[in-house]
Amino acid sequence: MASNRPAPQALQVPNDDPATAGPGDYPGFADTAPYAAYPGPDQPWEEWNPTAESVRPVRGKHRIHKKGGGGLARSSTVLGVGVIAAVGAGGIATAQGGKPPVSISLPDVASAAESLPGVGSLISDDAPSAPETAAAAAPLSSAGVPDADAQRGGTDAGEALRARILQQAENQRHQADDALRQQAQDAAVQKAAEQARAQQGKAEAAAKAKAAEEKRKKEEAARKKREAERLAKLAKSYALPTSSYTLTSHFGDSGTMWSSGHHTGLDFAAPAGTLLKAVHTGTIKEAGLAGAYGYRTVLELEDGTEIWYCHQSSMSVSVGQKVTTGQVIGRVGATGNVTGAHLHMEVHTSGGGTVDPLAWLRDKGLTP
Structure with a gap:
């Protein structure tokens, strides 16, 4: 060993x-x-x-x-x-x-x-031995506890989690409320904008309508002015057939006194012997007795229109004679088929038809 x-x-x-x-x-x-x-x-x-x-x-x-x-x-x-x-x-x-x-x-x-x-x-x-004492006296861990919760004394992790969840829910609710308020504000702004656009559209439409009406009125006034000027000019070249008269029978009146069943002219009742005048410059086409019309003078105008003067007591022109506006061509009488002294005036177109003498005179700027 x-x-x-x-x-x-x-x-x-x-x-x-x-x-x-x-x-x-x-x-x-x-x-x-x-x-x-x-x-x-x-x-x-x-x-x-x-x-x-x-x-x-x-x-x-x-x-x-x-x-x-x-x-x-x-x-x-x-x-x-x-x-x-x-x-x-x-x-x-x-x-x-x-x-x-x-x-x-x-x-x-x-x-x-x-x-x-x-x-x-x-x-x-x-x-x-101080570290051992310090380690033994160290508090329990407060992991997961926010500083704000720790300062308020909430060192319980479960309570802190619950508080955070509630705070998050509250924040989400506030965000939802803010979103709803923002949506309401946006809707109100959009509605106000739409109303403003609608009002603006109505205002523009009203302005356009007013402008159109003003334009129409201006155009109408201009037209009337031109018509008045035209009538005034025509009035200088046209004249009423007689004076001191009363209109008795009008064109188109019905009755048994007329062979056609209706009146074909315009009657100017006036004392016998009242002067009759040429309404416009023209040529005497007829002058003589014409049956029920009595003594009749036919004045043909430049456009072919014929003016008939009927029931005259006397005639001052002959066929083919040129007359001017206002020139005397005869006198009021009661010859032919009449009930009293008057001028029966008829207007015939170049095509042979008859028109209302009152409307024709007014178209020439005259007011019978």
Whole structure:
């Protein structure tokens, strides 16, 4: 069986707690077992063979310092356990093989731990306990709670969610109300615009109608003016057949006194001997007795129209004679089929038809 070289005497780590310090923890203490194995600084190392009594743990010697309910042991405890384990292993090897114990070197645990981030503070004797207290006193997480809810004291996530849902619903309702109001405003604006367009259209139509009426009135006035001018001009070239008269029978009157059953001319009742005049310039086509018409004079105008003067008492012109407007051609009488002295005047067209003498005279600007 192989034997190990004798292990060097393990170092006794001084106890830095004055309340529990014992011999060997500080210089000047008596060297009593099991601390007698610790040599002075100038004494050589001696082999130590552990026995049952020497390896029995001394109660209270290796104190464990806890932090925050179950933290890591202090560095002195870790080093103590490491030293015991190393010494025990060397002693057992020496006892079993009778050979020199094996030298075991241990690293400086504290120095190695301090080089690791966050680990040195866990095993350090001087590490403060404030972070553990702060961590234990830290409040529960309020994730998902808005700052506004937290400021109002609402740190319950469910209540905060409910508040947000209600707020969103309220915002949506306000948006819907705003949309409805905007639609109503748009509809009102559109309706007002349509009414304005309708009113504008009515106004434009009324303006157009007024303009058209004014134009029509102007045109009518102009037409009347032209007609008046024409009639005035014609009046200078046309004349009434007699004067001091009364219209008795009109064109188209019915009766048994006329062979055709209706009156074919216009009667100017006037005293016998009243002068008869040419209504317009023309030529005497007939002049003589004509049966029921009595003495009759036919004046043919330039356009072929014939003017008949009937029931004359006397005639002042002869056939083929040229006469002018207003020239005397005879006198009122009662010859022929009559009931009294009067002028029976007829107007015949160039085609042989008869027209109303009253309308014809008015068309020439005369007012019988």
